[in-house]
Structures are given as C-alpha cells and as structure tokens.
Amino acid sequence: MSSKETSTAVAKPRLKSGQQRLFALIALIAIYVIFAAFGNRFFTYRTFMNILEQSYYIGFLAVGVTFIIITGGIDLSLGTVMMCSAMVGLVSFGAGVPFVLALIITLLVGVLFGVLNGVLVSYLKLPAFIATMGSMMIALGLSAIVSKVQTRHFPSRTAEVGSWFQNVFRSVNMDGTVIPTGAFWLVGLIVIAVIVLNKTRIGRYTFAVGSNEEAVRLSGVAVEKWKLIPYIIAGFCTGMAGIMYGATYTTIIPQTGQGEELNAIAAVVIGGTSLSGGIGSITGTVIGVFIMSVLQVGLMSMNVQPHYQKVLTGIIVIMAVFIDIRQHKKR
Amino acid sequence: MSFFISSVAKKLLTMENISKSFPGVHALKSVHFDLVPGEVHALVGENGAGKSTLMKILSGIYTKDSGEILYNGESIDLTNTREAQDMGICIIHQELNMMNHLTVAQNMFIGKESTKGFFLDDAADNRQAADMLARLGMQSIDPKELVANLTVGRMQMVEIAKALTYNSRILILDEPTAALSDQEIEYLFGIIRELKEEGVAMIYISHRMDEIWEISDRITVLRDGEYVGTVVTADVTQGEVIQMMVGRTIFVETKSESSVPEGAETVLEVRNLNAGRMVQDVSFDLKRGEILCIAGLMGAGRTETVRALFGADKKDSGEIYVEGQLVKIDSPADAARVGLSYLSEDRKRYGLATSMSVAANSVMACLENFMKGPFVDQKRINKVAEEYVEKLETRTPSIRQLVQNLSGGNQQKVVIAKWLIKNANIFIFDEPTRGIDVGAKNEIYKLIHELAADGKSIIVISSELPEVLRLADRIVVMAEGRVTGILPAGSSQEEIMTLAHDI
Structure with a gap:
C-alpha cells in the first residue's frame, strides 16, 4: 500500500512563457497610442527616430543581460562598463591609436569585463550580485583613472578623423530624410541573439542552467563553461553599447553610467524574463526596451519632467515582476 | 533465481573493499557489491547506512578513498558523472533533477543534443525522444511538452528514458517509487522488467519491502557503512532482511482496540468542511489522547482536508469546534492560536529552517515568549531546547547543531519539539514516516504514542496501511474528497481498502 496524495493530485499551473510578453506588447502599443493622441507632435517620423535612438545603447545592454538573467544571474556592472569601455577607446584614440582600432579596443574592454564577471560567478562561485557590483566599482574607477577625469568626445559628423562614425552607428541624413543606421545594428543584434538563444547549444544551456543548474551538472555537462559564456556575450554587447552610446551622444563623461544597468534590467523584466531564471526571450526584452524609450520620449513630448518618467518606469517594473510572480507561483 | 549467485553468470560489476570517509564520518568501510547483467539488485539499509554514498561512487559523483571497481572485468576509476554515463552507468536520483522550463526531449538529450553545424537539431531530438518513449510504452508523453507540466510519475519515466539515451548497462534507481501512485508504480515495474529482458542491470534502492520482494532478484544489506551480506530475494523473508538491516528484531504489532479512555472529551470537531473539489462535506471529531488516522x-x-482545517488553504464552508468552542481559522496563525499544529510531510519546506540550529528551530513558533525586553533570551531558549532534546531523545551532538545535519527522524523530532514548546494540543502529522528508515520509524511511532498518552490529540495522514493499523485508535477513510467511513481500531486492511475504493 503506497499511494501518494499530494504531489500528483494537485494540478499544477501550466507554465505559459509567452503570456507576459504579450502583455508587454499590448502595453507598448497602448502607450504609443496614448502618446500619439495626447502628445505634442508625437506621431511623427522625427519622434519615431528619436525613440529609436533612445533605444540603441539600452537595447544592446538589455539583450546582453537577458542571457545572464535567464541563467538566474545578474549583472550590475553593465552601465559603468559601457562608459568605461567607451572611455578607454577614446583615450587610446587620443593617444594616437587609429580610430577603428580604438573602437575594437572599446569592444575588447567590454568583453574582458564580461570574462571577469563570468569567471568570478561560474568558476569562483561568487554570487553574481556581489561579483558584478565589484566590477561596477572597478569600471567606475578605471574610467576616471585612464581619462584623468577629463571628459572625452567621439568624433562628430564634421570631425577630421572618423566623420563616418555617426553615419555608420547612428544615422545618415540624406536630403532631409534621416536613415537610422543604428537601428540596423540593433536589428542585426536582435536577429543573432534570437538565433543563438533558441537554436544553439549556448542558448539551450543558458535556459537549462537557469532552470536547474544541478540537473545540468548531473547530466554530465560542464556547467562552468556554459555559465561563463552568457557573461561574455553580455560583455560584448556592453562594449557595442559603448560604441552606440558614443555615436548617439558623442560625449563621454568619466565616472558615469551608473543606473543604466538598472534601466536595462528593467527592460528585460518588463519583457517577461524571470529573475529566478529559466524563462525569458529576446523579443520580450526588445519590447521592454521600447516601452522605456517610448515613455521617455512621449513624456517629453507632453512636457512632463524626466523625473516623472523614472517614477512611471518604477511602477511598470513592479507591475511586471508582480505579474511574473503571480504566473509562476507554486501552489 | 538462484542462478544469479552461481559463478556461471558473468559479473557485470564488482565493487570490492570500497571505503570512503568524509570529515568526521567513516561513511563506507570495505563494502562489497556486485551485479550480473539483467538482474534487479536491491540495496537496503537504514538512513546513513551508506547506500547513497556507494551509489554516488559508482556514478562518479564521489571518488572512493580505496577499493576497486571492476566493470566488465576491467578495473575502472570514475572521477565525474560524465565518465560514468559514457560507460553506461546512470543514476536516477530520488529528488528528480529536471529542468522544468525545458521540454521532455530537451531534458532527455541535455549534453548530447543533435546538431546541424552550429545549430541545434530539435526535430531530430524530438524524433529520437519519441522513439525512446515508445520503446518504454510511454507514447502518451509528448517530447515537446514542458517538463513542468508533467506529473511526478511521468517525470520519473522521462528520467528513465533519459538514462537510456546513454545506452545504460547499469541503472541506479534511488527510491524511484517515493512519489508515485500505485498505478504508476505498476507501470514502472513493467518498464523495469522490460529493461531486464534487454540485459540492463538495475540497482534498486528502497525502503519499501513489498516492492523489493516484487521486483528484485537479490538484496544487498548495508548497516552503518559496512557490508552485512547479499541474499537471494526468493530465499529470505522480510523479517530476516529487516533484522540484517537493524541488527535486531523488530516486533511489528497492530493496535487491536482503541486506547482512548471511554468518555474522553472531544477536543476537535470538524463539521461539513468544504474546500474545492478535493474536500467535500468532511466531518469528524477527535478525542483527547486519541490517534486518528x-x-x-x-x-x-x-x-487538502487538513490543510483547509489548518487554515493553510482556503475553506469554502464548514465549522470547526475546538474544545466545544466554535473557532475561526483563516490562517495557520489562527490555527496555532487555538492549539493546532501541522507537521507536513515536506519537513524541509514547511517545518524547519534547516540552516539554523536545533535551539533556534525549537522556539521558532513562539519566540515572543523568549524575550528579555527587546532582546532574545538565549539562555532560556537553550534551556528549553535542551529539555526537549532530552525528552524526545533527539540524537544531536548539541542544541547548536544545524538542523540540516540531522537525520530525517531527528528533524521530525525538532518539529515536534517546536510545537510542544508552543503548547500545541492537537498534532496533525502528514505522512510522518515518509522517507524514514525502519529504525527511525519505530521511534516516531513511539513518540506519537507517547504524545497521545500525554493527553495530546493526534491526526495522522498515512498511505501505509501497516502504519495506520499500528497507530490508529480510529480510522477515517476518504475517497474522492469525501469521508466514506470511520472504522474502529482493529479493523482489517480489507475493510479500509474497501472504503478507500468507495466512490
């Protein structure tokens, strides 16, 4: 006699991964429609370009950190590493390094920070929160040291060297029409990220580790390696974000960037990726990114101070996490 | 089945003089174990006897300190699970280790996914998974279904199917039936018999003697990390094996009549309790000093009934009287206030803060009574914790020991101490001996009897009929959310089963 009552009898809530993403998409459309109706000249090509540009660097940060968050990890160093890598690139440019090489250096710094974070978390088994907080501080200090606390600038469209930079990474102005070249990069990243996350081993293990790391280990998989890779991906994206940020705003101020990681994480969470790991999507993250930038641009078009945007973003994040928890609550 | 011990049958595996120590514990001392192809070999022993350690060595999770493992006649040295899997040695852990957010096929082929160049070939894995499941007669499981949506029984089947993807020659099943229904167990046994036919050797770890006699060919007994002996199942009785396990004879008696004195007052009365589909119009009462199963x-x-009673789940309707008074129980806190306590089967999840000490857990439910102004009065806590460790004979080196380091039975005692200190009068035990070995079970039974003799009233939910017959002064039988009958002590298993099937 050995019947069992509790575990099999209780009907489990079925996991629905796409549901929150759908909510987010509806929310994005709703917000857009509201601003189009009530905002001042919101529904224009110009404003749309503005929204796109707001999304470039945050998009790169958010797509990268989506990988980390699906493994159940977190990265608090994104914002400062983005600024630090841009700064290191600019300083080397200033020191006579060819501009293209300076951009590659920018990317490399991002990747190196990703490797650092990943090794700390996966091989040395540090909690991701603490390890990446340490990296955040290192990046913050490093950008001040290499720049000697001097603000630096990426080349503008009229610069002698690198005048192509903004054309390639931000937009081309042709006969008064703006072609958002930055968006091509972002779309390219999104396509690659979607493929990597859903169609390759990297993606499979990213989900698997976030779902049940011990099970993956017991299946004979080298977990450490697969936990490291998402941090490197995020590091690469962060370096790219540094370039995108430079193209959009040109000015890099040392010791900044703090808080951008939280914007990126907020976008990821709004898009339905679970902070407890195992669930998430790139498309959700992209929707989250656009919710944030539409809010930002939209509120500006209604002449609302940016502080209100922060409050609203906070409320949306809390709502998103609330929905996430409600959906995946056990019993 | 005696051909298994004849030297004719070629040994698939021989583990000889295996020893393993952990800091402060000599977990295995010169243990012997062997397997022939196509046999089901049960491995039994009390908790802490070394079964898991031995199996973890065989599956590459631990490395042995000394001894030799011969596999197919060759000496092997396993340093990780991957090596073991590559050799065809696979373990299915008691606590299922699955990736709930992944599909069935993705779980089965983790670590060896089919690829087309840089990309995963999910279609191929889904096809292979379907074939594998079909081979085990589990066509009803969709390879594309998320594991989180399967029942525990089906998850177990998927784990077995996954093990077979490694071309396993040796399959270790650690308490595979702990979470399965009778029907699922029968199904599992069907699969085991099929694998036997194919020559897969299986090591079967279980506390359930009936199952061992149904499915196994031989039994190896461990006790305190030492090898006691290997016997052919058909040649021995359960009593003999239990005696090998505990090194002493255990006398199992059943209660022939209620030990509750006549005219004992009613301490709890449940009237027409309704809570969802699983609790319909449930009524019963409980007397002082009674054990109601x-x-x-x-x-x-x-x-579901006791959770609703305890306020852990929402009630739809119904009345509860404690010592004659109508009480409102909307939360576990309400329940505790009127003297109820609930000891769930999942002690780690609901009953204990396992990373805290025995003392801290003992006063967890009523810390407010152990304060000196704004400060925690550690002295008094230690005193009362000591007192109850002694009273319940909890085996712990000290009250500062972390609960996670205690055995299941002793953890149970800490939960009981907690509620006794809280001054609970009514104890609800939900499967109090699940996953506990024979020796510790007896201690739990003794404890429950002592609580009752002490005037506490007790409700025990149990799925094991011998346990029910041994403990109960009265037996409430439920089926499909309704009470189908209340039987006196001394009723037969048949009477209970008849009511349990009454729909």
Whole structure:
C-alpha cells in the first residue's frame, strides 16, 4: 500500500512563457497610442527616430543581460562598463591609436569585463550580485583613472578623423530624410541573439542552467563553461553599447553610467524574463526596451519632467515582476 | 533465481573493499557489491547506512578513498558523472533533477543534443525522444511538452528514458517509487522488467519491502557503512532482511482496540468542511489522547482536508469546534492560536529552517515568549531546547547543531519539539514516516504514542496501511474528497481498502 496524495493530485499551473510578453506588447502599443493622441507632435517620423535612438545603447545592454538573467544571474556592472569601455577607446584614440582600432579596443574592454564577471560567478562561485557590483566599482574607477577625469568626445559628423562614425552607428541624413543606421545594428543584434538563444547549444544551456543548474551538472555537462559564456556575450554587447552610446551622444563623461544597468534590467523584466531564471526571450526584452524609450520620449513630448518618467518606469517594473510572480507561483 | 549467485553468470560489476570517509564520518568501510547483467539488485539499509554514498561512487559523483571497481572485468576509476554515463552507468536520483522550463526531449538529450553545424537539431531530438518513449510504452508523453507540466510519475519515466539515451548497462534507481501512485508504480515495474529482458542491470534502492520482494532478484544489506551480506530475494523473508538491516528484531504489532479512555472529551470537531473539489462535506471529531488516522488512496483529499482545517488553504464552508468552542481559522496563525499544529510531510519546506540550529528551530513558533525586553533570551531558549532534546531523545551532538545535519527522524523530532514548546494540543502529522528508515520509524511511532498518552490529540495522514493499523485508535477513510467511513481500531486492511475504493 503506497499511494501518494499530494504531489500528483494537485494540478499544477501550466507554465505559459509567452503570456507576459504579450502583455508587454499590448502595453507598448497602448502607450504609443496614448502618446500619439495626447502628445505634442508625437506621431511623427522625427519622434519615431528619436525613440529609436533612445533605444540603441539600452537595447544592446538589455539583450546582453537577458542571457545572464535567464541563467538566474545578474549583472550590475553593465552601465559603468559601457562608459568605461567607451572611455578607454577614446583615450587610446587620443593617444594616437587609429580610430577603428580604438573602437575594437572599446569592444575588447567590454568583453574582458564580461570574462571577469563570468569567471568570478561560474568558476569562483561568487554570487553574481556581489561579483558584478565589484566590477561596477572597478569600471567606475578605471574610467576616471585612464581619462584623468577629463571628459572625452567621439568624433562628430564634421570631425577630421572618423566623420563616418555617426553615419555608420547612428544615422545618415540624406536630403532631409534621416536613415537610422543604428537601428540596423540593433536589428542585426536582435536577429543573432534570437538565433543563438533558441537554436544553439549556448542558448539551450543558458535556459537549462537557469532552470536547474544541478540537473545540468548531473547530466554530465560542464556547467562552468556554459555559465561563463552568457557573461561574455553580455560583455560584448556592453562594449557595442559603448560604441552606440558614443555615436548617439558623442560625449563621454568619466565616472558615469551608473543606473543604466538598472534601466536595462528593467527592460528585460518588463519583457517577461524571470529573475529566478529559466524563462525569458529576446523579443520580450526588445519590447521592454521600447516601452522605456517610448515613455521617455512621449513624456517629453507632453512636457512632463524626466523625473516623472523614472517614477512611471518604477511602477511598470513592479507591475511586471508582480505579474511574473503571480504566473509562476507554486501552489 | 538462484542462478544469479552461481559463478556461471558473468559479473557485470564488482565493487570490492570500497571505503570512503568524509570529515568526521567513516561513511563506507570495505563494502562489497556486485551485479550480473539483467538482474534487479536491491540495496537496503537504514538512513546513513551508506547506500547513497556507494551509489554516488559508482556514478562518479564521489571518488572512493580505496577499493576497486571492476566493470566488465576491467578495473575502472570514475572521477565525474560524465565518465560514468559514457560507460553506461546512470543514476536516477530520488529528488528528480529536471529542468522544468525545458521540454521532455530537451531534458532527455541535455549534453548530447543533435546538431546541424552550429545549430541545434530539435526535430531530430524530438524524433529520437519519441522513439525512446515508445520503446518504454510511454507514447502518451509528448517530447515537446514542458517538463513542468508533467506529473511526478511521468517525470520519473522521462528520467528513465533519459538514462537510456546513454545506452545504460547499469541503472541506479534511488527510491524511484517515493512519489508515485500505485498505478504508476505498476507501470514502472513493467518498464523495469522490460529493461531486464534487454540485459540492463538495475540497482534498486528502497525502503519499501513489498516492492523489493516484487521486483528484485537479490538484496544487498548495508548497516552503518559496512557490508552485512547479499541474499537471494526468493530465499529470505522480510523479517530476516529487516533484522540484517537493524541488527535486531523488530516486533511489528497492530493496535487491536482503541486506547482512548471511554468518555474522553472531544477536543476537535470538524463539521461539513468544504474546500474545492478535493474536500467535500468532511466531518469528524477527535478525542483527547486519541490517534486518528486518515487513510485513503492517492488523490482522496486527505492532505487538502487538513490543510483547509489548518487554515493553510482556503475553506469554502464548514465549522470547526475546538474544545466545544466554535473557532475561526483563516490562517495557520489562527490555527496555532487555538492549539493546532501541522507537521507536513515536506519537513524541509514547511517545518524547519534547516540552516539554523536545533535551539533556534525549537522556539521558532513562539519566540515572543523568549524575550528579555527587546532582546532574545538565549539562555532560556537553550534551556528549553535542551529539555526537549532530552525528552524526545533527539540524537544531536548539541542544541547548536544545524538542523540540516540531522537525520530525517531527528528533524521530525525538532518539529515536534517546536510545537510542544508552543503548547500545541492537537498534532496533525502528514505522512510522518515518509522517507524514514525502519529504525527511525519505530521511534516516531513511539513518540506519537507517547504524545497521545500525554493527553495530546493526534491526526495522522498515512498511505501505509501497516502504519495506520499500528497507530490508529480510529480510522477515517476518504475517497474522492469525501469521508466514506470511520472504522474502529482493529479493523482489517480489507475493510479500509474497501472504503478507500468507495466512490
């Protein structure tokens, strides 16, 4: 006699991964429609370009950190590493390094920070929160040291060297029409990220580790390696974000960037990726990114101070996490 | 089946003089174990006897300190699970290790996914998974279904199917039936017999003697990390094996009549309790000093009933009287206030803060009584914790020991101490001996009897009929969310089963 009552009898809530993403998409459309109706000249090509540009660097940060968050990890160093890598690139440019090489250096710094974070978390088994907080501080200090606390600038469209930079990474102005070249990069990243996350081993293990790391280990998989890779991906994206940020705003101020990681994480969470790991999507993250930038641009078009945007973003994040928890609550 | 011990049968595996120590513990001392192809070899012993350690060595999770493992006649040295899997040695852990957010096929082929160049070939894995499941007669499981949406029984089947993807020659099943219904167990046994035919050797770890006699060919007994002996199942009785396990004879008696004195007052009365589909119109009462067992099949609504009673789940309607007074129980805190306590089967999850000490857990439910102004009065806590460790004979080196380092039975005692200190009068035990070895079970039974003799009133939910017959002064039988009968002590198993099937 050995019947069992509790575990099999209780009907489990079925996991629905796409549901929150759908909510987010509806929310994005709703917000857009509201601003189009009530905002001042919101529904224009110009404003749309503005929204796109707001999304470039945050998009790169958010797509990268989506990988980390699906493994159940977190990265608090994104914002400062983005600024630090841009700064290191600019300083080397200033020191006579060819501009293209300076951009590659920018990317490399991002990747190196990703490797650092990943090794700390996966091989040395540090909690991701603490390890990446340490990296955040290192990046913050490093950008001040290499720049000697001097603000630096990426080349503008009229610069002698690198005048192509903004054309390639931000937009081309042709006969008064703006072609958002930055968006091509972002779309390219999104396509690659979607493929990597859903169609390759990297993606499979990213989900698997976030779902049940011990099970993956017991299946004979080298977990450490697969936990490291998402941090490197995020590091690469962060370096790219540094370039995108430079193209959009040109000015890099040392010791900044703090808080951008939280914007990126907020976008990821709004898009339905679970902070407890195992669930998430790139498309959700992209929707989250656009919710944030539409809010930002939209509120500006209604002449609302940016502080209100922060409050609203906070409320949306809390709502998103609330929905996430409600959906995946056990019993 | 005696051909298994004849030297004719070629040994698939021989583990000789295996020893393993952990800091402060000599977990295995010169243990012997062997396997022939196509046999089901049960490995039994009390908790802490070394079964898991031995199996973890065989599956590459631990490395042995000394001894030799011969596999197919060759000496092997395993340093990780991957090596073991590559050799065809696979373990299915008691606590299922699955990736809930992944599909069935993705779980089965983790670590060896089919690829087309840089990309995963999910279609191929889904096809292979379907074939594998079909081979085990589990066509009804969709390879594309998320594991989180499967029942525990089906998850177990998927784990077995996954093990077979490694071309396993040796399959270790650690308490595979702990979470399965009777029907699922029968199904599992069907699969085991099929694998036997194919020559897969299986090591079967279980506390359930009936199952071992149904499915195994031989039994190896461990006790305190030492090898006691290997016997052919058909040649021995359960009593003999239990005696090998504990090194002493255990006398199992059943209660022939209620030990509750006549005219004992009613301390708890449940009237027409309703809570969802699983609890319909449930009524019963409980006397002072009584042990009331709730019996029934899987899904009969027993746990749901006591959870609703205790305020852990929402009630739809019904009245509860404690010592004659109508009480309102909307939360576990309400229940505790009127003297109820609930000891769930999942002690780690609901009953204990396992990373805290025995002392801290003992006063967890009533810390407010152990304060000196704004400060925690550690002296008094230690005193009362010591007192109850002694009273309940909890085996712990000290009250500062972390609960996670205690055995299941002793953890149970800490939960009981907690509620005794809280001054609970009514104890609800939900499967108090699940996953506990024979020796510790007896201690739990003794403890429950002592609590009752002490004037506490007790409700026990149990799925094991011998346990019910041994403990109960009265038996409430449930089926499909309803009470189908209340039987006196001394009723037969048949009477209970008849009511349990009454729908």
